[in-house]
Amino acid sequence: MVSLKQAMHIEMFFDKDSNTFSYLVVDGATQQAAIIDPVLDYDAAAGAVSTEGADAILAFIEQHQLRLVWILETHAHADHLSAAHYIKLKTGAPIAIGEGIRKVQQTFKVIFNIADQELTAKGDYFDHLFADDERFQIGNLEGRVINTPGHTNDSVSYLIAGHLFVGDSLFMPDAGTARCDFPGGDAALLFQSIQRLYQLPDATPMYMCHDYQPNGRELRYLTSVGEQKQQNIHVRADTGSEDFVQKRTERDRTLAVPKLIYPAVQVNIRGGQLPAQESNGTAYIKIPLKNTESLMDG
Ligand SMILES: [Fe+2]
Known part of the structure; x- marks a missing residue:
């Protein structure tokens, strides 16, 4: 067994289907831990969820x-x-996210036509909504x-004992x-958010949520604020907002809709709970259809 007695231990878990990194952050002194961005396995064609990835973290x-x-x-x-x-069902630990989740819930409540009884869009399904600059403890780690x-709208980064977890901001x-x-996405706002992160000390270790291995290089999940400021292909220390927004917007025009966006968003705005079961005991994922005018009567 690895000893986790040092002041802080970070264990990375990788989900290869979605190229996602999850992290378990452990306070060695108290053996308290937090998990960041755990993944539920999902076979989209079969509509089947499974828990191998989460079970590895629980183990x-x-x-x-x-x-x-x-x-x-x-x-x-x-x-x-x-x-x-x-993971909450298995451990009783509370689920937290940034308070911007309310806006995200509201946006997708409209898109998916979700009833008030199922989603109020006031942060329901989450146990705690973090305000900007809010502090929290993992044992002795702040x-x-x-x-x-x-x-x-709801993206946050977590700075835990000097280690930065940036989600998808970088x-x-x-x-x-x-x-x-x-x-709800906004490139100019992302630029401002990145400036906040770039104000942290250059040596700050920065942990990714994803890596898609550009040009076939090896998988990487760890960089630093300083390395990003020098080398990030979209935002370096001297990049201006307009420059970034133009580059980001042009690139976004070329990107396909993510394969799992509809199931992912419907589950994730509910903190990882599936939509309510219908009268036959089955839960369903909705897909809004577009370009349907020519098929409508009258
Ligand atoms: Fe994301």
């Missing part, structure tokens, strides 16, 4: 006799389903929430930044 927690005190989401993801609710909207330097063309 690690059990093996090392850790106490999970937070399930942290960096934002409502559009590319994978969150295992937050499943965490700070930095609001970093732009990719989505990718590795050779991949740049995440798209800003989802409902």
Whole structure:
């Protein structure tokens, strides 16, 4: 068994279907831990969910006799389903996300025509909504929430004992930044958010949520504020807002809709819970149809 007695231990888990990194952050002194962005396995064609990825994290927690005190989401993801609710069922730990989730819930409540009884869009399904700059504890480790909207309205970064978890605000330097063309996305806002992160010390380690291995290079999940400021292909220390917005907007025009956006968003705005079962006991994912005018009567 790995010893987790040092002051802080960060264990990375990788979901290869969605290229997502999840992290378990452990306070060695108290054996308390937080999980960031856990993934629920999902076979879209079969509509089948499964929990191998989350179970591997739970097994690690059990093996090392850790106490999970937070399930942290960096934002409502559009590319994978969150295992937050499943992990909460297994551990009792609270699920937290940035308070911008209310806006994201409202946006998608309209898009998916979700009834008030199922979603009020006031942060329901989450146990705690973080305000900007809010502090929280993982045992003796102090965490700070930095609001970093732009990719989505609810995006936050977590700075935990000097280690920065940025969600999708930044990718590795050779991949740049995440798209800003989802409902509520805003490239100018993402630029401002990145400036906040770039004010942290250059040596600050920065952990990615995704890596798509550009040009076939090896998988990477760790960089630093300084490395990003020098090398990020979209935003370096001296990049201006207009420059970035133009580059980001042009790139977004070329991107396809993420394969799992409809199932992912419907589950993730509910903190990883599936939509309510219908009268036959089955839960369904909706897909809004577009360009339907020519098929309508009258
Ligand atoms: Fe995302």
